[in-house]
Amino acid sequence: MTFETSRLLARPLEVSDQGAFHRIWGDPRVIWWGAMPDAAASARKLDEILERVRNMPAGQGWFAVVEKASGVIIGDVVLAPYITASDLELGWHFAFDSWGQGYATEASRGLVRYAFERVNAHRLVADIVPGNLLSMRLAARLGMHRIGDRVRATLPHVVLALDRGEAEAAPWWPDALVSP
Numbered sequence: 001m002t003f004e005t006s007r008l009l010a011r012p013l014e015v016s017d018q019g020a021f022h023r024i025w026g027d028p029r030v031i032w033w034g035a036m037p038d039a040a041a042s043a044r045k046l047d048e049i050l051e052r053v054r055n056m057p058a059g060q061g062w063f064a065v066v067e068k069a070s071g072v073i074i075g076d077v078v079l080a081p082y083i084t085a086s087d088l089e090l091g092w093h094f095a096f097d098s099w100g101q102g103y104a105t106e107a108s109r110g111l112v113r114y115a116f117e118r119v120n121a122h123r124l125v126a127d128i129v130p131g132n133l134l135s136m137r138l139a140a141r142l143g144m145h146r147i148g149d150r151v152r153a154t155l156p157h158v159v160l161a162l163d164r165g166e167a168e169a170a171p172w173w174p175d176a177l178v179s180p
């Protein structure tokens with residue numbers, strides 16, 4: 001469960017990633033809907049996530065996104081079961097100081113190609129709060145389009161989707177992974 005893009009390496013999130021995880025999940029600018037208040041809470045959240053991942057089918061889960069040049073974890077991306085069994089859900093959370101450099105787009109495009117080619121996903125979806133403009137822009141850069149609406153954790157979300165044919169036709173597809 002790894003993939004590589006030109007600047008990034010994505011590999012399974014591990015319990016030893018707790019420091020980097022807290023840097024991301026403890027930051028209210030990133031986890032705006034409920035950042036972890038301290039390192040202990042982040043450690044519990046990471047444990048909870050890793051327990052969920054253990055129950056997911058092979059190839060799905062949470063990836064730590066490592067900047068190859070520095071070896072530093074700059075974010076995480078998620079490929080997980082969704083409420084509709086034929087879809088898989090995408091997620092992304094990046095350290096605040098990594099924003100604006102195209103890392104989230106690069107990691108997510110790599111994840112899209114990984115999902116369709118290596119996990120044989122049928123369709124990818126993302127639930128996004130419409131006011132989350134950076135996430136909406138990221139979804140648009142992936143070529144995702146709105147298929148509906150859904151209330152999640154009391155917040156209205158738009159549901160965006162991308163199928164394999166659409167992804168394969170995107171100009172970024174051939175370069176999405178370093179070694180497909």
Ligand SMILES: CC(C)(COP(=O)(O)OP(=O)(O)OC[C@H]1O[C@@H](n2cnc3c(N)ncnc32)[C@H](O)[C@@H]1OP(=O)(O)O)[C@@H](O)C(=O)NCCC(=O)NCCS
Nearest residue numbers: 030092093094098099100101102103104105127128134135
């Ligand atoms: C959503 C999130 C991952 C997007 O991060 P981001 O930094 O805006 O996205 P990217 O890393 O793809 O960067 C894109 C920006 O970098 C710029 N950029 C700079 N260098 C670039 C490069 N080499 N390649 C591509 N884009 C580049 C782009 O122009 C773009 O800027 P623009 O939107 O002003 O045009 C981030 O805001 C985040 O972690 N948010 C909080 C978590 C969250 O809300 N998750 C989703 C819950 S549903």
